[in-house]
Amino acid sequence: MNSRKILWLVSACLLALSSVLVSCGKSATTTSTTTTQKTETTTATSTTITTSHPATTTSTVVTTSSTTAKTTSQTTTGPYTGTGPLFDTHLHLDENTLLSRFGSANSLISFLSGGNVNWAIGFCLLPVDSTSSTALSIKSIISGTGSHIIPLFHASNWSQVFASEQYTKSVLQQYLQPQGLQWGVGEIALYQTDLQSVTFNSPAMQAVFQAVNAVKGIVMIHLSTVNMGGRATELSEIEPSVRDYPDTIFLFHGRKEDMQLVAQLMDKYSNVYFTIDANDSIFTSKLVGYNLLFPGGAAADTAERFLADINRIGTEALVQNGLNNLETMLELYPDRVLWGTDLSYTWHFDDSVFDVVINLSREVIGRLPADLQEKYAYKNAQKIFECFLTSNP
Ligand SMILES: [Zn+2]
Numbered sequence: 335m336n337s338r339k340i341l342w343l344v345s346a347c348l349l350a351l352s353s354v355l356v357s358c359g360k361s362a363t364t365t366s367t368t369t370t371q372k373t374e375t376t377t378a379t380s381t382t383i384t385t386s387h388p389a390t391t392t393s394t395v396v397t398t399s400s401t402t403a404k405t406t407s408q409t410t411t412g413p414y415t416g417t418g419p420l421f422d423t424h425l426h427l428d429e430n431t432l433l434s435r436f437g438s439a440n441s442l443i444s445f446l447s448g449g450n451v452n453w454a455i456g457f458c459l460l461p462v463d464s465t466s467s468t469a470l471s472i473k474s475i476i477s478g479t480g481s482h483i484i485p486l487f488h489a490s491n492w493s494q495v496f497a498s499e500q501y502t503k504s505v506l507q508q509y510l511q512p513q514g515l516q517w518g519v520g521e522i523a524l525y526q527t528d529l530q531s532v533t534f535n536s537p538a539m540q541a542v543f544q545a546v547n548a549v550k551g552i553v554m555i556h557l558s559t560v561n562m563g564g565r566a567t568e569l570s571e572i573e574p575s576v577r578d579y580p581d582t583i584f585l586f587h588g589r590k591e592d593m594q595l596v597a598q599l600m601d602k603y604s605n606v607y608f609t610i611d612a613n614d615s616i617f618t619s620k621l622v623g624y625n626l627l628f629p630g631g632a633a634a635d636t637a638e639r640f641l642a643d644i645n646r647i648g649t650e651a652l653v654q655n656g657l658n659n660l661e662t663m664l665e666l667y668p669d670r671v672l673w674g675t676d677l678s679y680t681w682h683f684d685d686s687v688f689d690v691v692i693n694l695s696r697e698v699i700g701r702l703p704a705d706l707q708e709k710y711a712y713k714n715a716q717k718i719f720e721c722f723l724t725s726n727p
Pocket of ligand 1: 424
């Protein structure tokens, strides 16, 4: 056991003594977090991925044949190789997806429910003017998602929103509850080229945190690392905001290399959670050819290229990659690590791509220790975010 893991374990034990859960519209209440040692309960079976989306007229089979895949495959039986519920805590909903791909709340909900994704946190890509026709069309769809989707405000142009502290406030005032539908802000990624001068301490970002804290909402942040270009997020940069806005749920998202920073925050603050989604666990690593859902030019990419890569790499290698990226953090923080997809581009919502993302996620979840499966798949998220769902019109 290396020193970092010992540090994590000690910290997790300390956290178990004094963990505080912040809920929307509620005062902080004391709860407890337990770190448990896990026992693998796996049995051998096939890992052939068969598409079964109800909207698909012909089923697609992604075979496991691959020279790079491991020859042995393991999976559990149970809900996560079948129909166990899922809570997607990282779903992008841009204009094309909402208005063209789906066109109605029912169509979107029906699509998600085809994979038993019963709930989601949806990042609604919105223009700065909430009275524009695009904003109103998106609002009419999101307002019909009822108790299924928690909408967050995601700017189509962050640098425009961040033009000044006052302007940031005025944009968020239009969109956040109670004037708007959104329960927070995200995804924010300060590693973007045009946001390199913005830090979490910048007045505009402080305006974001103040607005979200006022509604006891959610801010979703993709941490920056040097391999994304630009500067990495430092603990000293983000920690003051996590500390100063205790009614804000800080939902971080990133890769395995981001875990150390998030773990340090989790050890001290109960309003910190981490989504390790399918993209950043199953489909990202040098092993699998790096980020299969977001290759260069991802917006113009195709489902066919993605499916060809899946076939080339083999599902067993992808599942093992997912487990490798996920297990340590989930075992150390079993109540605070959440599943998601990071579906973003229109081709990600192709039935065949969705089926692969969901079925491989189920395969990974099904091989987790039994007491972690439901927590990661939906129960943690349901517990943290349920109040937003029930109060969403
Ligand atoms: Zn994302």
